[in-house]
Amino acid sequence: MAEMARLDDNSLHAVCSDPPYGLVEFTAEEMNKLRSGRGGVWRIPPSMDGCERRPLPRFSVLTPEQKQSIENYFHQWGTVLLPKLRPGGHVLLAGNPMLLMYVQAALIEAGFENRSTIMRVYHGFRGGDRPKNAEKEFPEVCVQPRSNYEPWMLFRKPISEKTVAENLRRWETGGLRMLAGGKPLPDVIQSFKTPENERAIADHPSLKPQHLLRILVRSLLPMGRGMVLDPFMGSGSTLAAAQAVGYASMGIELDADYFKLAQGAVSKFAALYPVAKGAFLDDETAAGREVVREDQSLMWDESNAEAESAPKRTAVLGLGSG
Numbered sequence: 001m002a003e004m005a006r007l008d009d010n011s012l013h014a015v016c017s018d019p020p021y022g023l024v025e026f027t028a029e030e031m032n033k034l035r036s037g038r039g040g041v042w043r044i045p046p047s048m049d050g051c052e053r054r055p056l057p058r059f060s061v062l063t064p065e066q067k068q069s070i071e072n073y074f075h076q077w078g079t080v081l082l083p084k085l086r087p088g089g090h091v092l093l094a095g096n097p098m099l100l101m102y103v104q105a106a107l108i109e110a111g112f113e114n115r116s117t118i119m120r121v122y123h124g125f126r127g128g129d130r131p132k133n134a135e136k137e138f139p140e141v142c143v144q145p146r147s148n149y150e151p152w153m154l155f156r157k158p159i160s161e162k163t164v165a166e167n168l169r170r171w172e173t174g175g176l177r178m179l180a181g182g183k184p185l186p187d188v189i190q191s192f193k194t195p196e197n198e199r200a201i202a203d204h205p206s207l208k209p210q211h212l213l214r215i216l217v218r219s220l221l222p223m224g225r226g227m228v229l230d231p232f233m234g235s236g237s238t239l240a241a242a243q244a245v246g247y248a249s250m251g252i253e254l255d256a257d258y259f260k261l262a263q264g265a266v267s268k269f270a271a272l273y274p275v276a277k278g279a280f281l282d283d284e285t286a287a288g289r290e291v292v293r294e295d296q297s298l299m300w301d302e303s304n305a306e307a308e309s310a311p312k313r314t315a316v317l318g319l320g321s322g
Helices: 028-036 064-084 100-110 164-171 210-219 237-245 256-271
Strands: 012-017 085-094 113-121 149-156 188-190 227-230 248-253 305-309 315-319
Touching: 012 210, 012 237, 064 085, 064 100, 085 164, 100 113, 100 149, 210 237, 227 237, 237 248, 237 256, 248 256, 256 315
Parallel strands: 012 085, 012 227, 113 188, 227 248
Antiparallel strands: 085 149, 113 149, 248 315, 305 315
């Protein structure tokens, strides 16, 4: 928030990010437990049908006070962000079905409009577990449904002009960019687990696939230009999607290890699937029918990456367009 506060007012066109759902899981203490394999709030799931599952944060263990702190935090975060966005600028945040209501309530209270929720549909391993330490006793009982979607919450800073058209002319914001062929962005997107060739670049626990991120990031700038911020940058996959699409972007990251990872990963992510620009929903782009999930080719070019240190263990990474 301190870094966002330093930005000029009306300097951002959009925000796209996957924030820490529960705030607790990405504290230094819990990240040390995760990296050492000790778990903590991060649950190390047992293998299922021969498949090793990645660590997942156990939001069910959050106390009512911690859940309230989520709402308090995002209200403060939204209050800081609001003046930095141009009027009509969109904010797209990955959510969790158990916690998204706290984020939505907070950002609405901070002054944003709740515009929609975009569902990323994919086969995941979250949920569906039998009662802990009593799996054999209750073999036909699961604690919660198996999750097959991920909600992305869409907000907008209110427009300053009388109409969206006037706002677009003045601020270049207020709407969403259509897909190729004049197709509106749908609120349900078929997706898939992050491919292994992307995890080989940066194995962040919340890494999203470039196929999805490029579609989402591209949609946020209706005029096809502007600045996108990811204030919870992680390994830089959102910045990479922006670079691949041709947008300028900026990222903020508290964790020094992830910031260092992002410095080397952004250009490598962006170089994957050169013809995939987020204009099509299917896995294969129209130009060359390149298969996003299976292409293993990498182009290693870090010439566009610029890093700048910032106080209080916060790091900011800015990337120019193209």
